[in-house]
Amino acid sequence: MKIEHWQTSEGSDVYFVENHDLPILDMSVGFPAGAARNTKATAGLAGVTRHMMSLGAAGMNEEDITNAFADIGAEFGGSLDADQAAFTLRTLTSEKEKAITVFNKVLHKPDFPIAVLAREKTRIIAGLQEAATQPESIANKAFMQALYGAHPYGLPEEGEEETINAITQQAMRDFYQQYYSAKSATIVLIGDITKSEAQTIANKVASGLPQTPAVKALPAVNLPVAANEQKIPHPASQAHILLGYPGVKRGDLDYFPLYVGNYILGGGGFVSRLTEEVREKRGLVYSVYSYFIPMSELGPFQIGLQTKKEQASEALKVVNDTLKDFVKNGITDEELKAAKSNITGGFPMRLDSNKEIMGYVAMIGFYKLPLTYLDDFNQEVNKVTAAQIKDAFNRRLNLSHFTAVIVGASD
Structure with missing residues (x-):
């Protein structure tokens, strides 16, 4: 499989696979903005920031964003793990300009609306309270904490009730500016476009991201010294x-x-x-x-x-x-x-x-x-x-x- 790789002038890494079998473009943009970027006091902030980015951007509310993608048959999604936060888009090539315009609004101009944050906090805390009764969730959380100790991999990805309650609009803005840097972005484009089109799309994505320093590597994991x-x-x-x-x-x-x-x-x-x-x-x-x-x-x-x-x-x-x-x-x-x-x-x-x-x-x-x-x-x-x-x-x-x-x- 031919994977082409280059960097934009902002320092974003781009990976491109050209494939004209179907009139579809798949793309993803990933950042080193996963849950391991939280601290004990901010556990949950990475996940809330990523989720809130898709719930209001450039003056569009959550419904506007959802409808804008649905109207052109585009699929928009996101994910978060300990290392990475990512956004994905699947669109018909014929609708790619419209789809990418909305996609870039989410990436470039998140509003982090306060009323939506209050609602999301309530939803997340209810989920945490439910998880605290489930043996599987209890085991996973305790295992990672026991295995990693003070390393950020040991922090609960979803946060704790008190750390979720403490998240502010400003905290999300600061997290976004620090960790969604163009210098640390990974842009992937696969499907029915040419390399020159891929370069144009990648440049648009990278140019609107925070032009802040590249994100530093995570600390090394210390091996356990006892059972x-x-x-x-x-x-x-x-x-x-x-x-x-x-x-x-x-x-x-x-x-x-x-x-x-x-x-x-x-x-x-x-x-x-x-x-x-x-x-x-x-x-x-x-x-x-x-x-x-x-x-x-x-x-x-x-x-x-x-x-x-x-x-x-x-x-x-x-x-x-x-x-x-x-x-x-x-x-x-x-x-x-x-x-x-x-x-x-x-x-x-x-x-x-x-x-x-x-x-x-x-x-x-x-x-x-x-x-x-x-x-x-x-x-x-x-x-x-x-x-x-x-x-x-x-x-x-x-x-x-x-x-x-x-x-x-x-x-």
Whole structure:
């Protein structure tokens, strides 16, 4: 796949894939304005800022913005994770000028209307109160806090009641100016336009963004120095268990050995070791999984499962024993062959629409991965050896310093 890359005069990175199969343009604009840019006192600000940008801009209210896109059949969206805030647009090429005009108003001239902020605070706080009763939400929040401590990855993405209440219009304006800088923007354009059209569109996007300094990198993650187990009471009949360790960054040299190895350990669904040991042999769970989430800094390696309260300690022991055996003794040639076949066979399916391709190209752009990442993916998977997997898991996971959170453990 040919991905073209250049920078605008403002310093925005542009990634372009020309494809005239359908008369459609997909675009996304991403910023290092994710939840890890919050502080303890401002938890939730990144998400509220991104969401509020689409609820009033350049004098248009929320309904005006929604209708302007709907009238021309355009789809507008947004997302936020710890690293990144992003906006997306899908439009017929024939309507692209109108669609991009509205899209740029949202990016360039957010109004952050005070009345809408008050309404959104009420909605978000109701959601936080509901989440505080749900074992899965409790487990996720406690796990990230326990794993990352004072690092911003440990902050609750949605915020806390008191930090949401404290958000002001000025705080959102300041956050926007600092983190939505043209110098740090990643613009992705895919579809039915020429390169010169892509350059014109990208220049319009970049020129209207805050011309503030490039956003600094996040602090490095400190590795845990001891094991940490938290048991949180909950009336649910099932115990929710999460355990893990800081894993990998995007672009990490160990990524492919860890990715393929984890497919065998717990990423491959019913063909994984964890499923075999915890579900098939012992019937302790319906599902158990493991994954690495690569991020700007070390994202989590996480194992998750649910089981009956009275079986929680047994299930956790089986998981730990399976993990220890995997790290100590490695994998078989048969397991490696099957994993490679499943991963490489399924990879083209992930690239069967422009929207999916856009997601991958946006990832390549934001994390500064090689432009050949998608073309090289299967080749990199096939190069992985059993020895590399064993070596990577041994170096990267200190099993004696794992974090475990059990919500609803039996007394």
